[in-house]
Structure formats: structure tokens, C-alpha cells
Amino acid sequence: MWYLYQFPICPFSRKVRLLLSEKGVGYELVRENPWEHREEFQMLNPALRTPVLTNPERGLVLVDSRAIAEYFEETVDKAPMINGTAANRAEIRRLIALFDENFYAGVTGPLLDERMKKRLITRQPPDARTLRETIRLANDYLDYVDFLIDNRPWLAGATVSLADLAAAAQISVADYLGGIDWSQHEQARGWYSALKSRPSFRPLLTERMDVIKPPEHYGDVNA
Known part of the structure; x- marks a missing residue:
């Protein structure tokens, strides 16, 4: 096990x-x-x-x-998530790095620091300037997701891949912590809703982090 x-x-x-x-x-x-x-x-x-x-x-x-x-x-042969041609696999890995490294450093990490660690660990108020910057950066990344989905069914190409899972994992935490504004991102929201509807994603939407509550739309697969 x-x-x-x-x-x-x-x-x-x-x-x-x-x-x-x-x-x-x-x-x-x-x-x-x-x-x-x-x-x-x-x-x-x-x-x-x-x-x-x-x-x-x-x-x-x-x-x-x-x-x-x-x-x-x-x-495990089932459901390959780094697949396709060598160029496609390179694109998947590029996008994984973008979200694991850049999105985390600029958005998810600061949100965790300000809205989780300061509340649960150091008992400090969040820094408003940092929160504004993370939300601005998140918007820039969603612009890029919009662009990708305008040109591809999934982030890296024709099929769902580890790039989609990596991006959705980061975005879901940022969304939980109130750092995502979906209002101007129809393509990104549609892509994310499709992932939220998958059986693999549903357990994540029901879990909560101690006293930190997500926005009302967080668990809605259509939001």
C-alpha cells in the first residue's frame, strides 16, 4: 500500500x-x-x-x-500523462516547470504564506500589498491559459496531460485561498471546470484546511 x-x-x-x-x-x-x-x-x-x-x-x-x-x-502504463512526440513531451515538461516553479513562486507560495501560515503559525495579519501582487500575477497566468486553450484542447495539446494536472493543482490552491478572479477568463474557467469535473479531482474539492474556508464558488464544478 x-x-x-x-x-x-x-x-x-x-x-x-x-x-x-x-x-x-x-x-x-x-x-x-x-x-x-x-x-x-x-x-x-x-x-x-x-x-x-x-x-x-x-x-x-x-x-x-x-x-x-x-x-x-x-x-504504470494506464493513462500516460507525459506522452506524444518528443516535442510534445518537452512542451508538457515546460508547462509543468512553469506552474511548479514560476506560478508557485509568484502566486501559490505567497498566498500560502499570507493566508495560511500567518494565520495558523505566526498569528500575523496578511500583507495587503503582497496579496494584490499575487492576484495581479495570477491574472497574467490566466491570460496565458486563455491563450493556450484558444489554440489547443488542453494546455499541452490534444489530450489531458501532467501539464494540466500541475497547473490545476496550483490554481486550485490559489482559488481556495481567494487569489483567483475568473471574471475575465472564460477559456481558463472552462478548462478548469472540465478538470474539476473529473473523478480524480472531486475529492480535492471537499477537503478543508483547518479554520481556513474557501470562497463559495470553490467546490462548484460549473463555477
Whole structure:
């Protein structure tokens, strides 16, 4: 049995959960707050970051969402998520990096700091200037998603891929934390609604992070 160490609004854990569900891989969730610096978790991942995926029967510990995704792409044939020609696979990986690195650094990470960590850990109010900047950047990224969906059925091409899962995982956390304005992004909203309607995504929409509540539209697959 696989055990996934994560917390509900970790975007990288969400990406792994989506991938595992799309591939039909069973797993159990283990709640892990990495900011608590549990010694047992540090033994699994000295970097103290989620997700970590373990399989005690096989003696496996997998760390880092990209490494985990590549492992299952190589070992599970069902629902390939890095597929197509070499050029298509390169495009998928480019978009994964864009959302895992740039979107996280500019949008999801700051929102987690301001609206989760400051509330739950440091007991500080969020910085309004930082929030305004993250929402502005999120809007720029949604403009780019609009452009991609104007030209492709899915972000990287003709079929759903890990690029879509990575982007949706980041955007879903930003949406949970009130950092997404969908009003001017019909293409992006339609793409995201299609992903929210997939069976792999639905469990994410029901989970909540302690006392932090999402906007009313968050769990609506048509919103």
C-alpha cells in the first residue's frame, strides 16, 4: 500500500493525488504539517517538504512531486500523462516547470504564506500589498491559459496531460485561498471546470484546511 504524506492545500501533493487517481493507483492519505518539523517526517525527507510517498512493503520512499510523477509514468502504463512526440513531451515538461516553479513562486507560495501560515503559525495579519501582487500575477497566468486553450484542447495539446494536472493543482490552491478572479477568463474557467469535473479531482474539492474556508464558488464544478 502506498501512503501519501501531505496536507490538504499543498499544491504539489494535489498534483500527485491527481496523477495517482488518473492512473488508478490506490493510496492512503497521511496528514503531515511540514512546518511542525516532526522528526519522523524529517527522516523520510530531510528537506521537510510534502509530498512524500512511501510503500513499506516494497521498501520505497519517493520524494518530490516531479520525481514521483516520473516514477509512475515509468511503472504504470494506464493513462500516460507525459506522452506524444518528443516535442510534445518537452512542451508538457515546460508547462509543468512553469506552474511548479514560476506560478508557485509568484502566486501559490505567497498566498500560502499570507493566508495560511500567518494565520495558523505566526498569528500575523496578511500583507495587503503582497496579496494584490499575487492576484495581479495570477491574472497574467490566466491570460496565458486563455491563450493556450484558444489554440489547443488542453494546455499541452490534444489530450489531458501532467501539464494540466500541475497547473490545476496550483490554481486550485490559489482559488481556495481567494487569489483567483475568473471574471475575465472564460477559456481558463472552462478548462478548469472540465478538470474539476473529473473523478480524480472531486475529492480535492471537499477537503478543508483547518479554520481556513474557501470562497463559495470553490467546490462548484460549473463555477
